[in-house]
Amino acid sequence: MLPDLSRHSLEVAPLLVGCRLQLGAVTVRLVEVEAYEGGDDPASHAYRGQTRRNTVMFGPSGHLYVYQLHGSFCCNVVCGPAGIATAVLLRAGEVEAGREEATARREARRATPVVPRDLARGPGNLCRALGITTEHNGADLLAGPVVRLLPAVRTPRTLGIGPRVNVATAADRPWRFWDAGSASVSVFKRHPRAMAG
DNA sequence: CCGGTGATCCACT
């Protein structure tokens, strides 16, 4: 069973750990996610209202919000009812199927090999492994023909909970959730100018 | 640790 994505991201995020994301031949088991609010969350793209970039966040749940950052892509599962901009950032996963394709994509922009553990480790790497680009911004994850969210086969035995990675504001809110038994969880990094809130 | 990265947004012309 997939979680009810029309709930708030803080409720949905822990339930997404263990679910799977599939695009073409590549399937990734999600092992690390972060919740972002609309209204009261200064770290959220939606904090200052709707813009062209974050339009999808304001739409109905179950769609993919993709944006580009420092030359990488990052993707979110949009949650909440339409009009409430809350979403879950997908930070890391384990490649379950399509390892060859994922490896080829990753190594296309590297000089050194990638070990399987690192194929979808980190938000940019997860998108890269799956082939997610801004072309998939707004894609329907439940009914769409291209990229799909699939239920968990195995849920984490222990769920880790802690602050989000590398956010400048609201740095201490424990809105990151991960599978404590996975080696593919990305490394925690506090933002150099992190502010509480 | 450090440098490259490139879109986006806002405050200004």
Place this chain on the structure above:
DNA sequence: GTGGATCACCGGA
């Protein structure tokens, strides 16, 4: 329309 600051990152040393 333009300039500059900002940023939920990555790779290699």
